[in-house]
Amino acid sequence: MIDGRTAIRLDTADGSVTYFVDPDTYAPIALHARLDGGGETELRFPVYEELPPAAVSDGSLSLRAQHPGAAVKVDKLAYEARLSELAPPKP
Secondary structure, three states: OEOOEOOEEEEOOOOOEEEEEOOOOOOEEEEEEEOOOOOEEEEEOOOOOOOOHHHHHOOOOOHHHHOOOOOOOOOHHHHHHHHHHHOOOOO
């Protein structure tokens, strides 16, 4: 039971991530992860909703459709460089 909700527990092979889901729908209820370096994080999903299929096809989820004038860069190396600046890897 998680927050009064019946849940199925799913664990990764190494036990670092535990995912709790609704037994009938597999909708997420909670996620607990042990991070490299000893940290932990826990997420709760008190409400889970799915977008209607039309949202995928009508451009609602498209950055280019929602912001036609925005510059969209697709550069893996630039992304990784910026990410390492914002969240440097731990020694």
